[in-house]
Amino acid sequence: MTQLPGWLLKSLRSLLVSRSSLHHALLFSGSEGVGKEWLARSLAESLLCDLPGDHGIACGQCSGCRWMAQDSHPDFRLVRPSADDAVAEEGDAGTTRPAKASRDIRIEQIRGLAGFVEVASHRGGAKVILITPADAMNGPAANALLKTLEEPPPNTYFLLVTSRSNRLPATVRSRCRPVPVPIPPRTEALAWVVSQTRVDEERALQWLAFCGGAPRRAAELGSSDQAAVHRDLIEAFAASERDSLVSSTDRISAHEPRVWVPILHAWCVDLSRCVASVAPRYFPAEASRLESLAQRVDLEALLEFERWLQGLQRLISHPLNPRLVADDALSRYLTLFDRRSRVA
Numbered sequence: 001m002t003q004l005p006g007w008l009l010k011s012l013r014s015l016l017v018s019r020s021s022l023h024h025a026l027l028f029s030g031s032e033g034v035g036k037e038w039l040a041r042s043l044a045e046s047l048l049c050d051l052p053g054d055h056g057i058a059c060g061q062c063s064g065c066r067w068m069a070q071d072s073h074p075d076f077r078l079v080r081p082s083a084d085d086a087v088a089e090e091g092d093a094g095t096t097r098p099a100k101a102s103r104d105i106r107i108e109q110i111r112g113l114a115g116f117v118e119v120a121s122h123r124g125g126a127k128v129i130l131i132t133p134a135d136a137m138n139g140p141a142a143n144a145l146l147k148t149l150e151e152p153p154p155n156t157y158f159l160l161v162t163s164r165s166n167r168l169p170a171t172v173r174s175r176c177r178p179v180p181v182p183i184p185p186r187t188e189a190l191a192w193v194v195s196q197t198r199v200d201e202e203r204a205l206q207w208l209a210f211c212g213g214a215p216r217r218a219a220e221l222g223s224s225d226q227a228a229v230h231r232d233l234i235e236a237f238a239a240s241e242r243d244s245l246v247s248s249t250d251r252i253s254a255h256e257p258r259v260w261v262p263i264l265h266a267w268c269v270d271l272s273r274c275v276a277s278v279a280p281r282y283f284p285a286e287a288s289r290l291e292s293l294a295q296r297v298d299l300e301a302l303l304e305f306e307r308w309l310q311g312l313q314r315l316i317s318h319p320l321n322p323r324l325v326a327d328d329a330l331s332r333y334l335t336l337f338d339r340r341s342r343v344a
Contacts, residue, residue, distance in 0.1 A: 007184035016056035023177035024152040030181035033217020074122035107140040134160035135167035189215040197222035253326035
């Protein structure tokens, strides 16, 4: 298994110390990108390991660990939205076609665990079900899971992972032992991101700032082409002239709204902070440009635009026309500066 960073390893050891009395349902919660699913997966590996090592942590070498590494352990089930998985269904004449992707975890997926939960484990040990993100369960799915949580089979563990525990029904939360996964200290997070991405501390600090201090999310941003996309989008948002509307729309519409809407929202939050003479939170390296824009922006209109973006974020999982959404959002954004100009 991949070596856990210190802030997660400490939590894993704490959980395994009480393995004999470990609660059958654990709810891992914390900020997005802090490593909750990584911790839950590591716990599952340790529970299913044949020869756990120090502190009960998975050895990484036995047959159980090898099966987990290949996602083929017979006593492990992973439940997530079908949109995050490759799912196929039978089509006409015996052909297969992709099943309709969903951002929800549906009742059929939870009911599909019945056979796994009710029978004895294949290897005579524990059985583990990992549900991520647990808040993706729709109402019927959560209710179906609740019945199992109320009468858990012996030596069966449910590991639920969420960044929004308040979206889970109180009845589900009440039957789980909470496992909070906090943001690590900045020095520890910074050192880890630098070690993973091999960039300088200044760049790693910029990524950490945008990700709210969440190191895994920052490392993912820095170790993929997302970093270039992120920079390109910032340049588009920093342009506040209507002459740039077409070119900015071209740059933004090349990406799905789920990519750029959160970045634009964070940019506007920092713009609001600069209007109030407060240092930017998500883009500290862009302070001078944000402060310059803040002198021209209409604050009331900016706050209204932020509320509009929050509503848009609730829709970005639905099919949208990228060009139309980008054009609409940028037109509204540029209007923020037009209004201040007219008042002046």
